[in-house]
Amino acid sequence: MKDKETEIFDLQCGMRLVCKRVPLLLEYFGVAVNSGSRDERSGEYGLAHFVEHTIFKGTSHRRASHIINRMESVGGDLNAFTSKEETNVYSVFPKGNLTRAVELIADLLMDSQFPAKELDREREVVRDEIDSYLDTPSEAVYDDFEDLFFKGSQLGHNILGTDADLDNFTSEVCRCYMSDNFTAHRMVAYYLGPESPARVMRVVSRCFSSLKRTGNPLDRIQPVVNPRFDIRRETETHQSHTVIGARLPGIGNQMRDTIALVTNILGGPGMNSRLNIALRERRGLVYTVEASTTMFSDCGLFNIYYGCDPADRDRCLDLIWRELTALHTRALSPSRLAAAKKQYLGQLLVASENLEQAILSAGRAVLMTGCLRTRNEIVQAVTAITADDIAIVAGMLQPDLCSVLSLG
Numbered sequence: 001m002k003d004k005e006t007e008i009f010d011l012q013c014g015m016r017l018v019c020k021r022v023p024l025l026l027e028y029f030g031v032a033v034n035s036g037s038r039d040e041r042s043g044e045y046g047l048a049h050f051v052e053h054t055i056f057k058g059t060s061h062r063r064a065s066h067i068i069n070r071m072e073s074v075g076g077d078l079n080a081f082t083s084k085e086e087t088n089v090y091s092v093f094p095k096g097n098l099t100r101a102v103e104l105i106a107d108l109l110m111d112s113q114f115p116a117k118e119l120d121r122e123r124e125v126v127r128d129e130i131d132s133y134l135d136t137p138s139e140a141v142y143d144d145f146e147d148l149f150f151k152g153s154q155l156g157h158n159i160l161g162t163d164a165d166l167d168n169f170t171s172e173v174c175r176c177y178m179s180d181n182f183t184a185h186r187m188v189a190y191y192l193g194p195e196s197p198a199r200v201m202r203v204v205s206r207c208f209s210s211l212k213r214t215g216n217p218l219d220r221i222q223p224v225v226n227p228r229f230d231i232r233r234e235t236e237t238h239q240s241h242t243v244i245g246a247r248l249p250g251i252g253n254q255m256r257d258t259i260a261l262v263t264n265i266l267g268g269p270g271m272n273s274r275l276n277i278a279l280r281e282r283r284g285l286v287y288t289v290e291a292s293t294t295m296f297s298d299c300g301l302f303n304i305y306y307g308c309d310p311a312d313r314d315r316c317l318d319l320i321w322r323e324l325t326a327l328h329t330r331a332l333s334p335s336r337l338a339a340a341k342k343q344y345l346g347q348l349l350v351a352s353e354n355l356e357q358a359i360l361s362a363g364r365a366v367l368m369t370g371c372l373r374t375r376n377e378i379v380q381a382v383t384a385i386t387a388d389d390i391a392i393v394a395g396m397l398q399p400d401l402c403s404v405l406s407l408g
Helices: 047-057 064-072 098-111 116-134 137-149 171-181 197-207 256-267 274-281 310-329 334-352 355-369 375-383 387-395
Strands: 006-010 016-021 026-033 077-082 087-094 187-193 230-233 240-248 286-295 300-308 403-407
Touching: 006 197, 016 197, 016 355, 026 098, 026 355, 047 064, 047 077, 047 087, 047 098, 047 116, 047 171, 064 077, 064 098, 087 098, 087 355, 098 187, 098 197, 116 137, 116 171, 137 240, 137 300, 137 403, 187 197, 187 355, 240 310, 256 274, 256 286, 256 300, 256 310, 256 334, 256 375, 256 387, 274 286, 274 300, 274 310, 286 310, 300 310, 310 387, 334 355, 334 375, 334 387
Parallel strands: 016 187, 230 403
Antiparallel strands: 006 016, 026 087, 026 187, 077 087, 240 300, 240 403, 286 300
16 A cells, blocks of 8 residues: 555656665565566467566576575575566565665566576476466366456466477577567566665666667457356366356456455455355355455456365355345445445555565556555545445346356
């Protein structure tokens, strides 16, 4: 959440910088890139994730061993992740090492060379990662669901890619992908720590002074709404893993706070969520049931996941349909609505104390929407939610609008 300590700057190198000054013994610095698996072409599925793995394998000035040790030698960490619309490279480190971190990340994002021998080794690592997901049905079911839900669109393929496509990723292919997509107008730097914004700006501007300003423009086509499905795939597992999903508006929609509140009411992290009470506490049918939302730039996805005995799959589904329908047709009382808002806002406050996630979220917000909302703005927006607003959003989640996939 934005507050008086958080500022956004336009840098001379063409990037934007989100800077939050906090008196800590640690510092965080990273760069979010508006490029992910959605921006891959046919035949290169998994490339964004593979590039994220292999930017650490060498630049013109640093070998892989140098890159690994550069932050670890001072007790810091260097991390990266890829999503369908974003690649993120960041470091957390003891204060006093800002220049070291910025110089390293700038080198990785502007000058990674992708040595062929290193790529061959990393291909096997990624293959192991793909296999590990296949061995974890509670995670694989999400990927399989999205592949079906967004079939025929840029969002309709797995971030990890396939064995066959991995063999196509040469050094030249990786360098071209970065040249096309890792450009100033698609990047946001972010910092959290004790340094003054003026110093952070100077260091980042200097280290990224040669950053390429233009590349391929974003070419994202909004996915069509596919027909709903209800699919059950037999697998050799002790549990049935089920994902339910419905289409939502994208990250900039005006109902986002209501969507978040409805998600929390239904299947948030609290044991008092409606689905946890209905399926676990009252009937003992599941160990885990949870609701979540994923907001892309032009659409969103609401999900419910539960794992249960295969014989209880349909009974659990019926109970979930009842809760979704009730939330749409029976208005929340003023006291229940007030309690739901209080719980949700309290959870946001607790989450804001996770500094790493707070600055990652701030970077993503500026990357995807161009701005940050203050804590007061979010509190006001949640406070203003009405029972009718809840019913409208719940209406987007009715059984005839939801698709279902079960493994097991």
